[in-house]
Amino acid sequence: xxxTANNTGNENAMATTTEKLGTYLEAYSELIANRxxxxxxxxxxxxxxxxxxxxxxxFPTTHDEDWRFTNLAALDRTPFQRAVxxxxxxxxxxIEKCRVPGAGCRLVFVNGHLAxxxxxxSNLPKGLEICSLLGAIDCxxxxxxxxxCASDGIEQNLGRYANVRRDVFSALNTALWEDGAYxxxxxxxxxxxxxxxxxxxxxxxxxxxxxxxTLILAEPTSHISVIExxxxxxxxxxxxxxxxxxxxxxxxxxxxxxxERENLxxxxxxxxxxxxxxxxxxxxxxxxxxxxxxxxxVHPVLAGExxxxxxxxxxxxxxxxxxxxxxxxxxxxxxxxxxxxxxGILDDRARGVFHGRIVVHKDAQKxxxxxxxxxxxxSDDARIDTKPQLEIYADDVKCTHGATIGQIEEEQLFxxxxxxxxxxxxxxxxxxxxxxxxxxxxxxxxxxxFVASLIGDRLTDLALxxxxxxxxxxxxxxxxxxxxxx
Amino acid sequence: MALLEIQDLHASVEGHEILxxxxxxxxxxxxxxxxGPNGSGKSTxxxxxxxxxxxxxxxxxxxFNGKDLLEMKPEDAACEGVFLAxxxxxxxxxxxxxxxxRSAMNAIRKFHGQDELDAMDFLPLxxxxxxxxxxxxxxxxxxxxxxxxxxxxKRNEILQMAMLEPKLAILDETDSGLDIDALRIVAKGxxxxxxxxxxxxxITHYQRxxxxxxxxxxxxxxxxxxxxxxxxxxxxxxxxxxxxxxxDVPQALPx
Numbered sequence: 001x002x003x004t005a006n007n008t009g010n011e012n013a014m015a016t017t018t019e020k021l022g023t024y025l026e027a028y029s030e031l032i033a034n035r036x037x038x039x040x041x042x043x044x045x046x047x048x049x050x051x052x053x054x055x056x057x058x059f060p061t062t063h064d065e066d067w068r069f070t071n072l073a074a075l076d077r078t079p080f081q082r083a084v085x086x087x088x089x090x091x092x093x094x095i096e097k098c099r100v101p102g103a104g105c106r107l108v109f110v111n112g113h114l115a116x117x118x119x120x121x122s123n124l125p126k127g128l129e130i131c132s133l134l135g136a137i138d139c140x141x142x143x144x145x146x147x148x149c150a151s152d153g154i155e156q157n158l159g160r161y162a163n164v165r166r167d168v169f170s171a172l173n174t175a176l177w178e179d180g181a182y183x184x185x186x187x188x189x190x191x192x193x194x195x196x197x198x199x200x201x202x203x204x205x206x207x208x209x210x211x212x213x214t215l216i217l218a219e220p221t222s223h224i225s226v227i228e229x230x231x232x233x234x235x236x237x238x239x240x241x242x243x244x245x246x247x248x249x250x251x252x253x254x255x256x257x258x259x260e261r262e263n264l265x266x267x268x269x270x271x272x273x274x275x276x277x278x279x280x281x282x283x284x285x286x287x288x289x290x291x292x293x294x295x296x297x298v299h300p301v302l303a304g305e306x307x308x309x310x311x312x313x314x315x316x317x318x319x320x321x322x323x324x325x326x327x328x329x330x331x332x333x334x335x336x337x338x339x340x341x342x343x344g345i346l347d348d349r350a351r352g353v354f355h356g357r358i359v360v361h362k363d364a365q366k367x368x369x370x371x372x373x374x375x376x377x378x379s380d381d382a383r384i385d386t387k388p389q390l391e392i393y394a395d396d397v398k399c400t401h402g403a404t405i406g407q408i409e410e411e412q413l414f415x416x417x418x419x420x421x422x423x424x425x426x427x428x429x430x431x432x433x434x435x436x437x438x439x440x441x442x443x444x445x446x447x448x449x450f451v452a453s454l455i456g457d458r459l460t461d462l463a464l465x466x467x468x469x470x471x472x473x474x475x476x477x478x479x480x481x482x483x484x485x486x
Numbered sequence: 487m488a489l490l491e492i493q494d495l496h497a498s499v500e501g502h503e504i505l506x507x508x509x510x511x512x513x514x515x516x517x518x519x520x521x522g523p524n525g526s527g528k529s530t531x532x533x534x535x536x537x538x539x540x541x542x543x544x545x546x547x548x549x550f551n552g553k554d555l556l557e558m559k560p561e562d563a564a565c566e567g568v569f570l571a572x573x574x575x576x577x578x579x580x581x582x583x584x585x586x587x588r589s590a591m592n593a594i595r596k597f598h599g600q601d602e603l604d605a606m607d608f609l610p611l612x613x614x615x616x617x618x619x620x621x622x623x624x625x626x627x628x629x630x631x632x633x634x635x636x637x638x639x640k641r642n643e644i645l646q647m648a649m650l651e652p653k654l655a656i657l658d659e660t661d662s663g664l665d666i667d668a669l670r671i672v673a674k675g676x677x678x679x680x681x682x683x684x685x686x687x688x689i690t691h692y693q694r695x696x697x698x699x700x701x702x703x704x705x706x707x708x709x710x711x712x713x714x715x716x717x718x719x720x721x722x723x724x725x726x727x728x729x730x731x732x733x734d735v736p737q738a739l740p741x
Contacts, residue, residue, distance in 0.1 A: 415576040418536050419590035419646065420564035420597065429589065433580025433629075 021058055027082040027209070028175055038138055042155055050164045050174035057168050069353040069385045070295060070324045075267050080209035080239045082176070083111035088204045090233060092118060095198070098231050102446025104193030105130060110200045111238075112178045112210030127189020127222065133158075133213055134179040153184055153217045161245045161273045167297070169269045173243040177213035180242075185222040187249075194225040194257075194447040201262060203236025212242040216256075220249035220277070227257040227447050230268055230291075237265040237292075244272045248280035250304065255283045257447050261290040261454060264319060271297040278304030278333075285442055286313035286342075287451045288323050289458045299328045302336035302364075313342040314438040316458050317350030317382075318465060324353040327371075331364035331397075340371040343438050345431060346382035347462055356401065357389040364394050371401040376434050378408065378462070428463035435459060487552055489514045489685050490535075490654055495546035496710075497527075497534050503544070504530040506710030514653070515682040519696055519721065520689045522707035523729050528689045529573060531707070532658040535687075536570035537563045551653065564590075565597035567653030571643035571660050578630040583642070584612055586630050587649050594650060615648045619675050637668035644675040655679070656687045661695035673698030693725035 028051055032044075039047070059076045060067040090110050095118045100106075104125065108118040114132040121130065131139075133154070140151030164171040181197045199212050218224055230240055240262070248254045260268055268291045274282050286296050300309045315323040323346075329338045344352040354373040375384045388401040408430050416426035435455050442448040490512040497505040504527045512518055522528050534541050535548070537560040548555040550566060558566065578586070584605075592602040613623060619641045631639050640660055647655050657676070661669055676686065676699050688699060696704075696718065704720040705712045708729060714720065 409576075411576050412578050414538060414560060415572065415578065416586075416590075417560035418564055418570050418572075419586070419650065420561050420593040421590055422561045422593065423559070425589075425593070426561075429581055429586075430578070433578065436580050 021055060023079045023081060024172065024176070025055070030082065031176060031178065040137070040155070043137065046159045047175045050171040053164050054168050054171040054175055060168060066326065066355070070322065075239065075293065078207055078237065078239070080207050082178070083113070083204065083208045083210065085113040088202045090115065090118065090200060090202050094233055098198055098229065100194065100196045100227055100229070100446065100450045102193060102449070103196040103227065104191065106196040106198060107132065107181045108198045108200065109179060109212060110202055111208050112212055114179050125191050127186040128191050129184040129186070130195060131182055132179050133182040133215060136182045154182065154215065157217060157245065157247055158215055161247070161275050162243050162271065167271065169241055170243050170271050173211040173213060173241050173271070176211040177243070178211065180213035180215070182215050183224070183226065184217045185219060185224045187219040188221045190223040191225070194227050194445060197226065197228045199228070199230050199240065199242065200233055201238035201240060201266065202233040203238060205236070207237050207239070209239040209241065212240065214242070214244040216244065216246040218246070218248045218252040218254045221251045222249070223253045225255040225445060225447055227259060227450070229259040230262050230270070232263040232266055235263050235265060237267065238262070239267040240270070242270040244270070245275070246272065246282070247275045248277060248282050250277045251279040252277070253281045255285065255443065255447065257451060258284070258286040258296065259451060259454065260288045260294055260296070263290065264292045264321065266291045267293045269295040269297070272299065274300035274309065276300060276302050276304060276307035276309060279306045280304060281308045283310040283312065285438070285451070286325070287455065288313070288315040289454060291321065291323070293322045295324045295326065297326045299330070300338065301330040301332055302338060303332045305333045305335050307333070307336045309338045310441065311338065311340040312438055312441045314435055314455065315342070315352055316345045316435070316455070316462065317352055318347040318462055319350060320348070321350045323350070325355065327356045329358045329369065331358070331360045331367040331369060333363060334365045334367070336364065337368040338370070341438065341441060342373045343434060344373070344375040344384055345378065345435065345462070346375065346384060347378040347465060349381045351382070352384040354384070354386040354403070355389070356387070358391070358399060360392040360394050360397050360399065362393040365396045367394060367397040367399070369397070369399045373403040375405045376407065376431070377405060378466070424463050424466070427466060428460055431459045431463060432456065488512060489551060491549040493547050495534070495548060496544045497530055498542045498544055499530065499540060504710055505534070507546070508711055510705065510712060512654070512685045512687065514685055516703065517680065517686040517688060517699065517701045518703045518705060519701040520687065520705050520707050521691070521721065521724055524691070526707045527710045528707055529658055532570055532656050532689055535568060535656055536560060561593070565594050569647050569650055569652035569655045571647055571655065571657045573658040573662060575631050575639040575643050577632045579632050581630050582627045583630050584609065584626045587612060587646055590646070591649060612649060615645055618678060619645050620671050621645065636663045637665065640664055640668065640672055641675070644672050648675060648679060653683065654685050654687065656689065658689050659691060661690055661692060669695065670698060693721045696721045
């Protein structure tokens with residue numbers, strides 16, 4: 001079963017790995033052939049190194065400490081295919097439903113490829129450069145239209161932060177990415193309206209994999225808010241393996257929203273690598289509502305003195321959803337502060353994981369790091385594994401962590417009901433109150449309103465779920481379990 | 487027709503019978519007080535009337551406005567006009583006071599086919615009633631009862647009652663834990679709500695509250711039954727002489 005820890009010798013282990021990773025090898029060979037002419041040398045090298053890393057290691061198993069609570073067997077054995085550009089068409093109406101009210105501009109990717117006709121890039125504010133990453137590289141190669149897509153930050157930054165040695169998913173993405181968003185916010189530019197990056201998986205009868213790659217360069221003292229949004233059209237299984245590198249320059253202020261609202265058959269691994277320069281202030285908000293098997297990696301490195309990072313999240317799971325949050329907060333410089341707050345709501349047989357790792361390097365004196373994970377379990381079969389992990393190599397630091405697991409209190413429910421609020425609404429109110437802690441940590445903005453409404457809808461479903469007829473519950477039983485298929 | 491008619495009510499908690507054949511009739515416009523020693527069933531009566539599901543009614547019936555109250559869910563009873571001021575008001579982090587009360591008012595309005603109130607209509611009314619209860623306006627947006635002092639919590643119950651305007655208000659030991667100033671303020675709030683259309687059931691352990699809220703009737707509840715009824719003078723007598731021989735008998739109460 002396992003691709004590592006195999007005692008039959010290296011050769012056999014390699015053979016097993018090779019066989020299993022066949023569809024990935026195929027995808028890589030195709031991609032390399034396609035891009036041979038157009039990828040610059042540095043990029044080809046980047047892909048090749050990453051590919052070798054991935055191919056040698058394969059997917060992790062639950063023997064791997066970082067994956068102890070998440071079984072990837074179902075992912076491993078599904079033969080995902082890369083999607084050919086243009087093989088699926090998505091209508092403007094379908095995209096309209098995913099719109100973020102109040103967003104400024106929007107880039108839409110369908111199965112990993114830019115859908116220029118669905119994107120909205122008119123009236124770009126001054127100081128914001130946004131285009132597809134592939135477009136920027138291709139333009140750079142032929143020396144075209146530098147103001148539309150200046151590619152000069154890409155070579156220095158792409159792949160510099162995501163760790164392909166440690167993380168095979170980052171390696172896989174780095175090898176196989178076909179497109180994604182490239183944003184550069186010029187020094188001092190203040191972009192008021194959030195940018196919407198919409199990544200759509202649209203099944204075409206096959207199980208599609210995509211490896212969206214996003215690069216965001218926020219130059220010193222710039223302000224920006226970006227929503228990275230994963231949706232499905234249709235109910236086919238798809239695998240999204242996204243990597244975002246976000247580099248915040250000195251005193252830049254950046255908010256990043258990850259919204260996972262794919263269908264319940266989706267596999268989604270997303271890795272957000274944040275690099276904070278001196279005085280930078282970055283907020284990461286992860287809102288996980290959909291997806292069948294979701295791994296949300298957030299990895300900020302506070303690399304400049306006085307940087308501040310908020311790592312805020314809400315995960316809501318029902319049915320057989322498995323939502324795994326892996327936080328790695330690295331304090332590399334003194335006087336930085338980080339705040340992690342994750343709230344989880346789990347119903348039915350859903351399972352959640354919160355792994356909060358804080359590493360304080362030896363130079364990072366006066367670090368102030370805090371971590372809180374609160375969970376609400378709505379059924380006896382729901383489960384949360386929460387694990388704090390502190391590694392502190394400096395001697396003058398303040399680090400705290402705490403986790404709670406609870407249920408909806410009958411006392412609160414009764415109190416609300418005695419005031420005339422019917423049971424489902426009362427339950428919904430209490431769920432929303434718990435979830436709203438996450439909203440309270442976001443600045444007032446269209447992005448906040450957008451996620452608030454998504455959360456509201458999801459929780460209404462959950463509250464109603466507690467009154468469903470037995471037949472509907474039975475249907476749910478038949479859906480796949482990520483644990484049991486292992 | 488009586489507003490509330492309780493006939494031969496028997497109720498149990500976890501298999502222990504607490505109410506053992508209680509009879510009581512309240513008419514609109516009346517204030518009744520129920521007094522009695524600890525464990526006599528006062529709070530059980532309040533909980534049954536508010537439809538708490540952990541209390542099992544084993545016999546008897548309760549008519550509210552001619553309807554079978556025991557068939558109602560807590561929210562239905564509330565919408566029909568039953569209000570319970572809790573002995574221990576519940577803290578609800580994350581839900582703002584004003585938002586909560588407006589949601590409750592609108593749930594009740596909806597039940598009666600009335601239009602919902604928007605924040606603009608609601609807030610001035612809410613703040614005005616807060617002033618009567620001498621509550622700090624800062625509490626408007628604070629989470630329900632979270633971090634409130636004991637007195638603030640009890641006043642908040644009365645504030646909710648004033649907003650929801652029930653037909654029957656049950657005050658479950660609202661006086662417990664209140665200092666004399668808070669007691670006076672709470673009583674003022676209750677007295678302001680006395681009306682020919684409304685009845686009160688004031689459950690208390692002490693006569694003190696009844697100095698401020700003068701009842702029309704006083705009932706003595708001992709071991710799950712009403713053993714005496716009388717006018718306000720009965721409260722004074724009880725204060726003087728205790729609950730009488732029935733209450734002094736050691737009772738086979740659950741351990």
